Amino acid sequence: MRSLKIKQALFTRFHYLCRQMDTEITIKIENGMACAPENRMAAPINVAIKRGWQVAISGPNGSGKTLLVNTLLRQYPLMDNNFVEYGCISASDIRYITFRDSYGVADPTYFYQQRWNSTEMDDSPVVGDIFPHIADKDWKETLYNLFDLGFIWKKQLVTLSSGEMRKYQLAKALAGKPKVTIIDSPFIGLDRQTRTMLCNLLENLANRWGIQVILVVSREKDIPDFITHVIPVENLTCYPIVLREDYHSNPQQKLLTPELKELLTSLPSVKTESDEIVKCNSITLQYGDRKIFNNLEWRIMKGERWALLGENGAGKSALLSMVYADNPQSYACDISLFGNRRGSGESIWEIKKNIGYVSPEMHRSYARHYPVIDIVASGLHDTIGLYKKIHDNERERCIAWLKIFGLEELKDRDFFNLSSGEQRMVLLARAFVKNPSLIILDEPLHGLDDSNRSLVMDIIRTFCSNREKTMIIVTHYPEELPDIIDKQFKLIRQS
Numbered sequence: 001m002r003s004l005k006i007k008q009a010l011f012t013r014f015h016y017l018c019r020q021m022d023t024e025i026t027i028k029i030e031n032g033m034a035c036a037p038e039n040r041m042a043a044p045i046n047v048a049i050k051r052g053w054q055v056a057i058s059g060p061n062g063s064g065k066t067l068l069v070n071t072l073l074r075q076y077p078l079m080d081n082n083f084v085e086y087g088c089i090s091a092s093d094i095r096y097i098t099f100r101d102s103y104g105v106a107d108p109t110y111f112y113q114q115r116w117n118s119t120e121m122d123d124s125p126v127v128g129d130i131f132p133h134i135a136d137k138d139w140k141e142t143l144y145n146l147f148d149l150g151f152i153w154k155k156q157l158v159t160l161s162s163g164e165m166r167k168y169q170l171a172k173a174l175a176g177k178p179k180v181t182i183i184d185s186p187f188i189g190l191d192r193q194t195r196t197m198l199c200n201l202l203e204n205l206a207n208r209w210g211i212q213v214i215l216v217v218s219r220e221k222d223i224p225d226f227i228t229h230v231i232p233v234e235n236l237t238c239y240p241i242v243l244r245e246d247y248h249s250n251p252q253q254k255l256l257t258p259e260l261k262e263l264l265t266s267l268p269s270v271k272t273e274s275d276e277i278v279k280c281n282s283i284t285l286q287y288g289d290r291k292i293f294n295n296l297e298w299r300i301m302k303g304e305r306w307a308l309l310g311e312n313g314a315g316k317s318a319l320l321s322m323v324y325a326d327n328p329q330s331y332a333c334d335i336s337l338f339g340n341r342r343g344s345g346e347s348i349w350e351i352k353k354n355i356g357y358v359s360p361e362m363h364r365s366y367a368r369h370y371p372v373i374d375i376v377a378s379g380l381h382d383t384i385g386l387y388k389k390i391h392d393n394e395r396e397r398c399i400a401w402l403k404i405f406g407l408e409e410l411k412d413r414d415f416f417n418l419s420s421g422e423q424r425m426v427l428l429a430r431a432f433v434k435n436p437s438l439i440i441l442d443e444p445l446h447g448l449d450d451s452n453r454s455l456v457m458d459i460i461r462t463f464c465s466n467r468e469k470t471m472i473i474v475t476h477y478p479e480e481l482p483d484i485i486d487k488q489f490k491l492i493r494q495s
Helices: 002-024 065-072 112-116 118-123 137-146 162-174 192-207 258-266 316-323 328-332 348-352 360-365 372-377 392-404 420-432 450-463
Strands: 025-032 045-050 055-058 094-097 180-184 212-217 229-234 276-287 290-301 305-309 335-337 355-358 438-442 470-474 487-490
Touching: 025 065, 045 065, 055 065, 065 180, 065 212, 065 229, 094 162, 137 162, 137 192, 162 180, 162 192, 192 212, 258 392, 258 450, 276 316, 290 316, 290 470, 305 316, 316 328, 316 335, 316 438, 316 470, 348 355, 355 420, 360 420, 372 392, 372 420, 392 420, 420 438, 420 450, 450 470
Parallel strands: 055 212, 055 229, 094 180, 180 212, 305 470, 305 487, 355 438, 438 470
Antiparallel strands: 025 045, 276 290, 276 335
16 A cells, blocks of 8 residues: 555656646757667757747757757657757647748749849739738737848848848747747848847847757857857857856867968969959949849959948848849840950859859758759859859869868768758858859858858968959948958948
8 A cells, every 4th residue: 555655656756747847848858869870969868948048059060969969859760769849839739940041042933043034023023922820910910020020021132131030930930829949040131220129129030039049150240149059060060058157168260270271272263364354334233113223333353352331131142133234134234344344255154264253142052952062063053053064173172162161071971961050161162163263252251150250361361362362241240340341331221
């Protein structure tokens, strides 16, 4: 009888503890290891996230943050019949917004120049037509006001800027009133004003609406003040969760070695004879009634290093699409490249052979499974999302640039399965692989940790030590500009 009472007491205590866990824990994993080696962290995962905590998962590029998130989302089966426990939530209560989502990779109909093609825009849906239906009128009004959706409600999805797309994706994810929202790289591509707005918005969602926010970031500087706890991740190891005030990263500066600098400067280079690199003579870009810019003048000479500035939606990417000949309207405008007027008989491949280019939107075109070296090699032939067999000498050149960017070990890895930061570094290597006379870098530090930022800056400086090289760089933050910048061009967003 006594043993029965003990068993009953233990049983009751067990269920009490389970109920306690259900009310306090949202996500929990103990000694979790993925079955597949390619999805496995270096050490077992032990994480318990409590209700009310606002969490940042922080670590360098390639440290295992994405692996950790996918494990917590039950994307990978675990060894020893282990599993991820959801306490006071269910799987349907979680929404995950990835870096790729911010650029619409999920759209299977997308092609690279689609954003700039007015005929494609005629058939492109507007935000208001495809936004999820929300039965709760109060919640719908709340989201509409919080995200200022009125500004983009009647715009075609394909025309949204990176900041506008970020707001749209987040609002869409919250339409179903999730209890937990996980956002990968929430602030990349956002100007300072939009970044501040998003921080305030997320804090509002957390504190007023009780939505648990989990952010995935690569830099300690990117952790907002409302975050209460941090999960450090490094070298494929998930470390114990700590209070926000107790977390301090230790970023290491990474620079090119003398040997790599010599390698960079010795690689085959594309040269142009013209002293005039770009000339935009009173050009106008317009979609329907909306003017992006009007009678714009811009002249770039050989050896100049330009910063292209402006807030989200000002037309920076649109202007670059005109220069790079991705925008069909560029052929109706008075634009000269390398001393040749656009439309005078040169092919698009003749234009692009002198240019290396990287942009955030480029991620959208590399959504299939290809090895990293093929992605880099596509820069030699100016193909985006398409691949050609490369010769041995081309392969050697690609490996050299991967070595310069610290990516040589990734050359045979699947690009699609890399972290967003690693993908960004690969696409930067792709932009430089021709050693072009004009390099166009649209947000080159996008999603990079401090170590890779310092490396990319050093690569830019070394590349530009050749006075034959010309550069255009886009950023929202003056502190991200290399010290070699000698000219600035600022765009103002049209109403």
